[in-house]
Amino acid sequence: MSGYMEVGLRPIGYWLKHLDGLIEAMFVAALGDLTRRHWQVLNVLASGTLDREGVAGALGPFSAEGVVGDLERRGLVDGGALTEAGRVEHARLVVEVGAVRELVMEGVGAEEYSVVVGVLGRMAGNLERGLGLETEAVGRV
8 A cells, every 4th residue: 555656646645635725725715705614604504403512513623613703793693593694695605615516526426526535534534543532534424
């Protein structure tokens, strides 16, 4: 498995960081003054199935609390639910995020995507176990 360097492939860490940076840049361009985290919180709240505490659990490794507070100050969220302005903004963002996702997936089939996500989940699980952490990656795949 260490032969990737012999064939001239860049290591997985390069592609993960590069892709994440590009996704972040696309979100900045598409979402204006909102961030990818704003979108994630709005999207979870739009499902109507989670309260404020549930949002934090659903979104994992970053703190949703500050993002929810910012969305409240913007009048998009009130008491852990979308306001009318929040629903309008969410609908706009669904279109923008859909366009970003289409671009990301251009030339990538559903089967390829599933394989990549599965492999990344297993790799994350391997490292979590190696660090003695409770493995979350496999359940998120």
